[in-house]
Amino acid sequence: xxxxxxxxxxxxxxxxxxxxxxxxxxxxxxxLFWYRQTMMRGLExxxxxxxxxxxxxxxxxxxxxxxxxxxxxxxxxxxxPSEPRDSAVYFCAxxxxxxxxxxxxxxxxxxxx
Amino acid sequence: xxQVKQNSPSLSVQEGRISILNCDYTNSMFDYFLxxxxxPAEGPTFLIxxxxxxxxxxxxxxxxxxxxxxxHLSLHIxPSQPGDSAVYFCAxxxxxxNxxxxxxxxxxxxxx
Numbered sequence: 001x002x003x004x005x006x007x008x009x010x011x012x013x014x015x016x017x018x019x020x021x022x023x024x025x026x027x028x029x030x031x032l033f034w035y036r037q038t039m040m041r042g043l044e045x046x047x048x049x050x051x052x053x054x055x056x057x058x059x060x061x062x063x064x065x066x067x068x069x070x071x072x073x074x075x076x077x078x079x080x081p082s083e084p085r086d087s088a089v090y091f092c093a094x095x096x097x098x099x100x101x102x103x104x105x106x107x108x109x110x111x112x113x
Numbered sequence: 114x115x116q117v118k119q120n121s122p123s124l125s126v127q128e129g130r131i132s133i134l135n136c137d138y139t140n141s142m143f144d145y146f147l148x149x150x151x152x153p154a155e156g157p158t159f160l161i162x163x164x165x166x167x168x169x170x171x172x173x174x175x176x177x178x179x180x181x182x183x184x185h186l187s188l189h190i191x192p193s194q195p196g197d198s199a200v201y202f203c204a205x206x207x208x209x210x211n212x213x214x215x216x217x218x219x220x221x222x223x224x225x
Contacts, residue, residue, distance in 0.1 A: 004156070033212065035215075039217075040217070042115075042119075042202065042215050042216055042217030042218050043202060043215035043218075044215075045212050045213070045214075045215075048212055056212065093156070101147070101159040101162075102159070103159075104149075104156030104157045104158070106154065106155055106156050107154075107155075107156055
């Protein structure tokens with residue numbers, strides 16, 4: 001398997017623009033997680049899905065952030081409008097059950113100018 | 114509030130010596146702990162885990178120790194190798210919870 005795939009790897013945008021991050025989990029994994037990595041807070045869980053259904057979105061910073069999982073092989077994290085403080089590395093991870101090892105994608109480095 | 118804390122942002126160790134990375138947690142419901150390793154421009158990868166029914170788990174050069182009374186765990190790497198240079202994240206979860214709580218990471222540099 002190719003592992004968790006994320007795109008784009010890098011994104012530079014201007015404040016106010018919409019940003020969409022994409023993730024393809026490992027085939028057969030039922031859980032998908034979106035994380036944000038910052039120096040101050042480390043890896044923060046934003047939202048996770050089980051069988052394409054959002055289970056916990058309490059980590060989503062505010063209404064500017066939204067995530068969808070229309071099918072088992074694809075998820076998006078959207079920021080609209082983006083702000084400079086959203087600059088971070090965003091990771092997607094998947095696992096076969098909720099206590100199992102999570103497999104991370106390579107991340108998307110987002111820079112909002 | 115950080116439920117998992119790694120108070121040392123960085124650590125430098127000579128090749129061949131022991132590296133000890135520390136992690137503290139505050140939630141007494143945590144019963145499963147993991148260490149992940151992260152290289153630059155890559156996602157974190159699973160390294161080793163331990164259940165709260167144990168106080169030690171060993172895998173080759175890597176050993177994780179758990180002290181439940183102190184709510185503390187540590188990762189020992191011996192002997193340390195230059196390829197071990199990376200950021201190490203401690204993570205924890207509780208039975209019934211579906212997510213992991215991560216620390217802020219410790220950057221390990223192994224000096225040749």
